[in-house]
Amino acid sequence: MPAPDPTVRHLYVHVPFCPTICPYCDFHVLTRRGGLVEKYLERVEEEAARLAGEYAVDLDTVYIGGGTPSFLRDPEITALSQSIRRHLGWGRLENTLEINPGTVNAGRAALWRDLGFDRASVGVQSLDDATLKFLGRQHDARQAREAVTTLVDRGFRVSGDLITAVPGQPLESDIRGLVDLGVGHVSAYTLTIEPGTEFARRGVTVEEDDEHAGFERTEELLTALGFTRYEVSNYARPGQESRHNLAYWLGRTYLGLGPGAAGHYPAGLQSSAGQLYESAGEGGEQMADGLDLHSPLTTDHSPLTLRRTNPHLHDWLTGKQGEVQPIDAEEYVTDALFMGLRLREGVNLADLTRRSGLNVRERYARPLATNVRRGLLTLEGEQLRATPQGWWTLNRVVADFLES
Known part of the structure; x- marks a missing residue:
């Protein structure tokens, strides 16, 4: 069988810094402290250069998530995007920045567009002040509305995040209000209490009946408003689907850059553990939007792909390599x-x-x-x-x- 195209076309970059830690959050995040962001940016430069040397990269999508990437100061987000471009290039089809509503103004939105971001994933969570307060969010509903409006006006494809099944949440007005602001995509996740979070320590619970009701009502409302539920928790107007996230759901390979970032890598290339894996397989067909639908894989007993997860910030800053897991058939x-x-x-x-x-x-x-x-x-x-x-x-x- 012919050798597969080893090119990686998607990149996830993790920015672990947040102004505060939300009580429901169990991601690898921390508040910024003296010198940490500078060290982070230096290490990103090193890791991006290493990935560029190990893999053939021709990016369709870039996704910078966190954490709160928009919490980075203007020179910092500029340096981060320049490091990515210098070593790995930039996405041909979509480049997403996760954004906290409290970090948005017209000048910053213009800078993000100038840096090459064309899609904004905005952590609205709710448009109700009482719900936002319960969730520990630092922005209020007015800031959320203004942030989305500013980003839409600046020409971003805007996705709004919502959390559902929150006690007392006015779900219908949240959804209608967000759609009225002009978003083309909505990610709606039921509130989940994860072990180790502040909500878990406080004994907050979510009733399964409330989760299920929010799950079904969200679909009813968004479908009536012209959105298609193309994934369990994601809804889009035609053509507004997240091309980067589709790479995950369709099993494509992608690079993971930054502390705690996970990547899905082609086999047959040098892994971070220094072990060479071989692979063979057939090529895949192309989707209309240019994304490779089928990841070519081997039919022998070698790994088909590799999963690598970077260590958390302090180990990552020392250059410690992440865990590499071969993925068999x-x-x-x-x-x-x-x-x-x-x-x-x-x-x-x-x-x-x-x-x-x-x-x-x-x-x-x-x-x-x-x-x-x-x-x-x-x-x-x-x-x-x-x-x-x-x-x-x-x-x-x-x-x-x-x-x-």
């Missing part, structure tokens, strides 16, 4: 099902068989039949999709495949 398939079934279009089993080298329908016949019978999955020809109830219980569905 079975793990590739279960990962692809877990991510792909989040999409409205689901997963094509014939394509997944070709990419993994496993006969997916034969290998996973039992969990396929069981979950179709339960009404959690549908299988039409080779196309496997989750039903609305399957979306709600997706972790349990995928666990059946893992246990098979």
Whole structure:
């Protein structure tokens, strides 16, 4: 079989700094302290240069997340974007910056556009002041509205984040208000209490009935307003889908840059652990927007891809390398099902068989039949999709495949 194209077309950059830590947050974040941002930027430069030397890179998308990337001062975000461009290039199709509403003004929005960002993911969370206060957000509803309006006026494709199932939240006015501001994309996540967070320490709980009600009501409202639910928690007007996040859900490879960042890398290239892996596979077809739909993979016993997770900030600053995990065919398939079934279009089993080298329908016949019978999955020809109830219980569905 011909060797696959080893080119990586997507980049995630993690900025761990936040002005404050929200009580529901369990990401790798911290408040800035003297000299840390400067050291972070120096280390980004080093890591970007190393990745450029190890991988063939031709970027379609760049996503700078956190943390609060927009919390970086103007010279800092400029230096960060310049380091990326210098070593790895810039996305041809989409370049996203995560933004806190309290950091936005017209001048900063103009700078971000000048730096090459064309998509803004704004952490609105709610347009209700009482809800924002409960969530520990530092901005108020007026700042959120002004921030979105400023970014829309500056020509960004704007995505608004919402948290649902918050006690007392006026969900309908949150959703209608956000759409009225001109966003083309909404990410709506139910409030989840993660261990180790401030909410967990305070004993905050979320009732499953409230989660489910918010889950269903969000779809009803956004669908009525012209949005399509293209992924479990993501809604878009036509053409406004997150191209970067689609790379995750479609199982493509991507670089992870920064402390705590995870990457999904081609096998057959030098890993950070210094071990050479070999791979072979078929090329993939192209989507209309230029994104490679199918990741070419081997059918031998070598790893299909590699997953690498960087250490947290202080170890990362010392140059410590992250953990590298080879992904074999079975793990590739279960990962692809877990991510792909989040999409409205689901997963094509014939394509997944070709990419993994496993006969997916034969290998996973039992969990396929069981979950179709339960009404959690549908299988039409080779196309496997989750039903609305399957979306709600997706972790349990995928666990059946893992246990098979």
